[in-house]
Amino acid sequence: MTDTRTRLLDGALATLRDKGIAGTSARTIAAAAGVNQALVFYHFGTVDELLAAACAHGATARVAAYADRFATVTSLAELLQVGVELHEEERAEGNVVVLAQILAGAQAEPKLAPAAAAALNLWIAEIETVLHRVLADSPLGPVLDVPGLARSVSAAFIGFELYDGVDPDGAARAMSALAQLGALLTLVEDLGPTTRRLLRSRIRKATTGS
Amino acid sequence: MTDTRTRLLDGALATLRDKGIAGTSARTIAAAAGVNQALVFYHFGTVDELLAAACAHGATARVAAYADRFATVTSLAELLQVGVELHEEERAEGNVVVLAQILAGAQAEPKLAPAAAAALNLWIAEIETVLHRVLADSPLGPVLDVPGLARSVSAAFIGFELYDGVDPDGAARAMSALAQLGALLTLVEDLGPTTRRLLRSRIRKATTGS
DNA sequence: GTCTATAGAGGGATAGAC
DNA sequence: GTCTATCCCTCTATAGAC
Structure with a gap:
């Protein structure tokens, strides 16, 4: 873990954020990192391998930065609230956008696919834990496919x-619509015990067929 | 609308699908179109303008191809079903993937952004019509932000x-989880009139604050 | 409208000095 | 580990023949 390695990793993330996958090259990354272009190949072999490593590097850091906040979430509405925060902070920081660029690149470059999937899986694992907790005492909980x-x-x-x-x-409107939907779903969750029993029996009937 | 123009538009879509935004250039597009590379610039000025035109071209065609199916949707579960079909067919055809590549490119290339937004808006308009119809007689309908x-x-x-x-x-699992969720939400929708009244009054109380 | 040819910039990757 | 220099390829865009 020399300093140059991490400079290149951070430079790769910055380049993906600012220039997109189409504008990312060994030269642009090296410029962003303030490092000689040949060092990309010395340390990572190819540009794609640097991108894959940077993807893991960035995702690990950001997921860790959000672990605390995810841990405090106890309802669907709160999860959506954290989602809105994540959206706003990560757009400034730019790390989810980076993941999107890697995903776009991975569609045509199979070598990037495992790295992209692994990075996404870090986020998925966090969300899965939260959803499991949040849906634990919902009438829908036991039948939902949380993963x-x-x-x-x-x-x-x-x-x-x-x-x-x-x-x-448009994105802001989409986001606020979801927040509102989350609030409304909370109301459905808080129906009385009679309704909950009714729901549960219907779910049993409906799920015996699938 | 000469033949060459449409060959280039289709070639651009095919190239975006097969090589991604990072592998798309005047040369690769011309090769896919079976056309001379210089014609890209003669007909469209720049590569980006060709991509923008191709984006509109492809989205218009695909939205039109789905208009019939969207028109028959009368429930959330049916909408999800059409979504699954769209997912499977468009992945083979590749036109939603193309939109994703344009969106990725547009993050760093402002000239692509209007074209990407316009293409997405074609889909949004269809979904909006369907959601409006589907949610019309739901207790949640009147308070939801359909757009x-x-x-x-x-x-x-x-x-x-x-x-x-x-x-x-993973994507297949995500898709089936949503389909299941859609089926369950239908059960919630079909609660008795008493519960619907209860829900409605709660919604009124909850929404006076926002 | 279509072609060839080419200028000029930028790309991946390597060799070899230090 | 880092740097310079370089090879050879691909890129956008244009000029000019047909």
């Missing part, structure tokens, strides 16, 4: 960041 | 396509 929903939420978030880049007003 | 939700759904879909490219199994 699947965590994947949905994480993937959807990537789409939000890309949307925000081309239409910030 | 905002349509934007959420559309943006989320882009994220799904990118996720599918790096982890098809």
Whole structure:
């Protein structure tokens, strides 16, 4: 872990954020890192391998930075609130946007795919833990596919960041609509015990067929 | 609308799908179109303008191809079903993936942003119409921000396509979790009139504060 | 409208001095 | 580990023949 290695990793993240996957090269990364261009190949072999390493580097750091906040979430509405914060902070910091760029690159470059999937899985694991806790005493909890929903939420978030880049007003509206939906779902959750029993029996009937 | 123009538009879409935004250039597009490279600049001025035109071209065609199916949707579960179909067909055809690549490129290239936003807006408009119809007689309908939700759904879909490219199994699980969630929400919607009244009054109380 | 040819910049990657 | 220098390829864009 020499200093140059981390400079290159951070330079790669900055370049992906500022110039996108199409504008990212050994030369642009080296310039952002303040480092000689040949060192990209000395330390990482190829540009793609540097991008893969940077992807893991950035995601690990950001997930760790949010671990505390995820740990305090106890309701769907709170999860959405953390999501809004994450959206705003990460857009300034730019690390979710970086993941989106890696994902875009990985569609055509199979070598990037495992790194992109691994980075996304770090986020998914966090969300999964939170969802499991939040849905524990919901009538829907026992029948929901929590790992699947965590994947949905994480993937959807990537789409939000890309949307925000081309239409910030639209993205803000989308975000507030979800926050409102979260608040309303809380009301549904808080129905009386009679309704909860009714729901539960219906769920049992409906799920015996699938 | 000469033949060469459309060949270039289709070639651009094919190149974005197969090589991603990072692998898309006047040369690769011309090769895919079976056309001379200089014609890119003769017909469209720059590569970015060709990409912007191709984006509109592709989105218009695909939204039109789905208009019939969107028109028949009458429930949230059906909307999700069409979403699953769209996901599977468009991944083969590749046109939503193309939009994702344009969105990724637009993050760093402002000239692409209006085209990307316009293409996404075509999808959003369709979803908005459907959501409006589907939620019309739901107790939540009157208070939901339908345009905002349509934007959420559309943006989320882009994220799904990118996720599918790096982890098809995870994406499939995410998709089926959503389908299951849709089915369960239908049960909530079908609660008795008493519960619906209760919900409605709670909603009124809760929304007077915002 | 279409082609060839080319200028000029930027790209990945390596060799070899230090 | 770091640097310079370089090879060879690809890129955008244009000029000019047809």
